[in-house]
Amino acid sequence: MGRETLDTRAFLLKSTPYGESDRILSLFTEARGKLSAIALGARRSRKRFGGSLEPFALLQARLALRPSTDLARLELAEVLEPNLGVSKQLVSMGQAGAALELCRELLAPDQPEPRLFRALESYLRALDVRGPSLSRMVGLELCALEVSGLHPRLGECGVCGKPVPPRRAARFDPARGGVVCRSDGGGPITLSGRALEGLRALAAGRDAELAEGDAKNAADALRALTEWHLGRQLKGAAFLRQISD
Amino acid sequence: MRLLGRLPGVGERTAQRLAFFLLRAPRDYVTALGGSISELQERVHPCARCGNYTEEEACAICTDERRDAGVVCVVGTVQDLMAIERTGRFPGRYHVLGALLAPLDGVGPEDLPIPALLERIGDGVREVVVATPPTVEGEATALYLAQALKGSNRTACVRVTRIASGVQYGGDLEYADQVTLGRALDGRREIE
Numbered sequence: 001m002g003r004e005t006l007d008t009r010a011f012l013l014k015s016t017p018y019g020e021s022d023r024i025l026s027l028f029t030e031a032r033g034k035l036s037a038i039a040l041g042a043r044r045s046r047k048r049f050g051g052s053l054e055p056f057a058l059l060q061a062r063l064a065l066r067p068s069t070d071l072a073r074l075e076l077a078e079v080l081e082p083n084l085g086v087s088k089q090l091v092s093m094g095q096a097g098a099a100l101e102l103c104r105e106l107l108a109p110d111q112p113e114p115r116l117f118r119a120l121e122s123y124l125r126a127l128d129v130r131g132p133s134l135s136r137m138v139g140l141e142l143c144a145l146e147v148s149g150l151h152p153r154l155g156e157c158g159v160c161g162k163p164v165p166p167r168r169a170a171r172f173d174p175a176r177g178g179v180v181c182r183s184d185g186g187g188p189i190t191l192s193g194r195a196l197e198g199l200r201a202l203a204a205g206r207d208a209e210l211a212e213g214d215a216k217n218a219a220d221a222l223r224a225l226t227e228w229h230l231g232r233q234l235k236g237a238a239f240l241r242q243i244s245d
Numbered sequence: 246m247r248l249l250g251r252l253p254g255v256g257e258r259t260a261q262r263l264a265f266f267l268l269r270a271p272r273d274y275v276t277a278l279g280g281s282i283s284e285l286q287e288r289v290h291p292c293a294r295c296g297n298y299t300e301e302e303a304c305a306i307c308t309d310e311r312r313d314a315g316v317v318c319v320v321g322t323v324q325d326l327m328a329i330e331r332t333g334r335f336p337g338r339y340h341v342l343g344a345l346l347a348p349l350d351g352v353g354p355e356d357l358p359i360p361a362l363l364e365r366i367g368d369g370v371r372e373v374v375v376a377t378p379p380t381v382e383g384e385a386t387a388l389y390l391a392q393a394l395k396g397s398n399r400t401a402c403v404r405v406t407r408i409a410s411g412v413q414y415g416g417d418l419e420y421a422d423q424v425t426l427g428r429a430l431d432g433r434r435e436i437e
Binding site for chain 2: 014020049050051052054055056057078079082084087088089090093094097098100101234235236238239242243
């Protein structure tokens with residue numbers, strides 16, 4: 001079998017220097033999900049890829065896929081949407097970085113996830129135009145958890161299955177995948193009634209704008225859930241905490 | 246050859262060529278080279294004021310009375326400092342951070358020597374030129390430094406500037422990528 005060429009829209013999730021002149025990239029492609037690729041000469045010369053190998057931009061990428069290796073070769077990358085506004089605010093950069101990290105960590109290789117791709121595209125576009133929003137970040141986190149099969153249980157207790165009353169605060173246990181009622185031991189995080197309602201609305205695909213405090217409450221719970229599944233801390237969350245201190 | 250091959254830019258074949266060159270080179274030269282390499286980390290260290298490399302307590306730039314101490318250029322690495330020095334256009338002094346904020350890698354302000362910079366800037370500095378690279382890391386660092394300097398009583402009056410970025414001198418607009426050209430337009434200035 002020969003070499004296959006893939007033309008697809010993509011986001012750069014991570015770029016690591018390789019050797020003297022190359023970069024190893026992790027890309028979230030629309031057509032094939034997460035792929036690794038080498039960008040030959042990307043560090044030595046900017047003629048070929050220009051400013052396209054900086055994160056946050058939506059790219060049109062051409063990749064040479066080789067059957068002998070999981071590492072594709074990036075042949076062309078053109079910026080479709082630069083999202084330059086993201087780099088104008090530190091919090092926007094932190095939230096965008098956290099979103100890319102979440103995709104990098106939760107996506108399985110070579111598995112298209114068009115819904116998450118569209119969600120990331122809208123999220124970065126909104127960051128570019130409207131600035132940072134913890135509420136929108138929570139929406140993206142929920143989407144990433146859902147497509148990776150890790151969506152939290154929000155409507156009923158994760159142990160006994162008893163429905164959680166609406167608009168009431170609940171205990172959230174990352175280790176048991178969602179809300180857990182008090183009689184089953186509860187959990188280390190308290191989700192306010194409004195935060196829980198907001199999370200349910202977002203999980204059901206409805207538009208919901210959470211107030212800052214509720215969005216932070218919801219984001220903390222989702223981050224704890226993600227970190228529990230990954231078995232390590234998310235770097236983007238640590239960065240956001242440091243810049244907001 | 247194994248050790249030479251670990252040097253940047255040196256592959257297996259170049260390591261072999263260097264090894265054969267050293268085998269045939271005059272003994273004095275090989276001894277002097279070996280001595281210099283072994284003394285390098287003992288004698289050369291970061292300048293106590295700015296972080297540039299020096300054999301003294303303070304580097305040649307910090308002790309040069311002809312340099313303008315009221316203007317400090319903040320760079321990420323000593324290599325960046327040297328690049329700016331090569332232009333011959335900067336009359337002030339430097340501050341080398343040694344690292345940049347990295348939103349994607351979790352490198353935050355706590356990981357950078359920001360307090361040392363703020364401490365230094367309070368002493369008669371009029372302007373801080375942030376010369377971090379035009380990358381996400383460089384932009385994040387520049388934004389944070391500007392916030393930190395404006396937010397501190399001691400440094401709130403200091404002018405904070407950012408080096409310009411955009412199309413390459415002698416370059417062709419037709420071939421400039423969208424990000425570079427967009428940034429050039431964002432940073433346009435009036436013709437005097």
